Amino acid sequence: MTRIRIALAGILLAVSTAAAIAQDPLPSWNDGAAKKAIVEFVKATTTQGSPKFVPPGERIATFDQDGTLWVEHPVYTQLVYCLDRVPVIVRAKPELAGVEPFKTVMSGNREAIAHLSEEDLIKIAMATLTGMPVDDFRAEVKRWIAAAKDHRWNRPYTDLTYLPMQEVLKYLRASGYRTYIVTGGGQDFVRAYSEATYGIPPEQVIGTSIAVKYSYGKDGKPLLTKEPKLILDNNNAGKAEGIYLMIGRRPYAAFGNSTGDEQMLEYAKGGDGLRLAMIVLHDDAKREYAYGPAEGLPASKVGTFTQALYDEAKKQGWTVISMKNDWKNIFAFESSGINRREGPSGSSAGRSRSRLR
């Protein structure tokens, strides 16, 4: 009986979800090439009898996180976390207070911190992200992410996910796709909040990974401790390699926004049948940020989107998403009317393209 009741509840849910999606699965998207590409891809790959039909088990969609699902400027959220953790590390090991790069971070000199080298940042990451039991780390990230706020919007970072992309995640899942995050960020870091933030469970988060070491705690119980040893650099080619390692299937749809996502998009697009590759262009300085070729600016170090990447997107048949033109709203917290843009009646991609080159 309980099973029947659950199944009946399932029917009602399926019917109401189907109704909502039939109405408009992507209400925060303006009509244009980007929205059309997504809807047509879903219809072609999930309609029984379609020549491009994809069996449910094969329906894999991968998403970069920083700059694709949420804001990555002025710096990656995980870097803010690492910098925030430095005082705790220094308290535990006071000898670090006089050692660079910890000394600079402790000084609070924002300018100096902004100029830390990549090597320094790796030192900070290793010091703040390793050495503790995995459960302690996850609990700490959960605490931090619930409390920390972005300076520009004065809101939790998890509020800064893109509403149109959240709609894509839900639309794909309602269409039988399994959605994965494939991030250059730390796998453990993102797993701490991915389910609450994106509806994506930990086993569907693939990220840059360090080793863990099995031992026993004082209570004799097994303990996994984070080790300062990189085992998967999930950037660039590492994203395609990480997908192969963790999923073992090639995605049918992939979404990115920077050169670090290039190989993931190539890999998805290189498969048989219909594949969707999309790339988010940050061209909305007013509502979010503008960086990359759209505004004629030099490519940003955070979320690098070069003219070469734009050219590859065109050549390979990837769809460029213009935040400015394709998205009615960027964040869920924007009330309707405020910050809302109505799109052009024609192709938004056409307008976006004219801005480039």
Add this chain to the structure above:
Amino acid sequence: MTRIRIALAGILLAVSTAAAIAQDPLPSWNDGAAKKAIVEFVKATTTQGSPKFVPPGERIATFDQDGTLWVEHPVYTQLVYCLDRVPVIVRAKPELAGVEPFKTVMSGNREAIAHLSEEDLIKIAMATLTGMPVDDFRAEVKRWIAAAKDHRWNRPYTDLTYLPMQEVLKYLRASGYRTYIVTGGGQDFVRAYSEATYGIPPEQVIGTSIAVKYSYGKDGKPLLTKEPKLILDNNNAGKAEGIYLMIGRRPYAAFGNSTGDEQMLEYAKGGDGLRLAMIVLHDDAKREYAYGPAEGLPASKVGTFTQALYDEAKKQGWTVISMKNDWKNIFAFESSGINRREGPSGSSAGRSRSRLR
């Protein structure tokens, strides 16, 4: 309408599955402590309102493969594959014909092959499992596994999965558990047949993994090539570490059969709430094989089950599965009546225990 029809079909399926399971989810198991432990675990963790209820997302069950889901004696199936591939490798690189350990394998001298050292076997594995595109490798394994036969039963290796364990996999999945293979064998090797053989998709197979390298083929399309570089040794502590890397959650149920599964079972059992840890004892020389402490034999090198492991099982509250006493049938191909044992009316574990020590 289509969605409603799918949902209705889902109801019918749910009702009929529920009916079949209500009858007896484990028909190939004799009544006894092992069967009881499984059924009580499932009921306690999946009945709404139960103090041990586990939310569906957390329902993870992990299974060793060799010796737990299928036959591992006299040697691991993957090793047979590697040895079978040596002539192909030697044909491609004739200079290997005079080099050990390839020379010994090519000689066909079974005795000498059986005495190859672990170091030799690793050389053979690296030569036969790396250097090719991942798609070619998977296709090759599929071809081989469809054709190769075990000598004792003269049947494909995939026929040698244990029917009682296949029932456990189905029962757990019908109860909302996601079933994973966590094998010391090669992740790519097992992924080639896991879905057809166990209903377990590639993304739910965690195994010993080597790196893959991203490049481009002659057609300009992305290519992933298997590299001779180990990135996850999924044995012993590596199993718990691999589960953390690939799933990021602790299993509620874990099944193994040898010292290589010890840490996986400890890890599962170390979590809060009700956890199930089970270990298969090979004590049926007539229907399968007998090795380990049950028959007073020295621990086998293939699927090592020591007296110390048995003692830990008892101490930690793992349930020992006696193949001889707990399983009515071992393989699906056994017709009813042939090879069938009716179990004791009392606890099978009790009988099994008396045989040990």
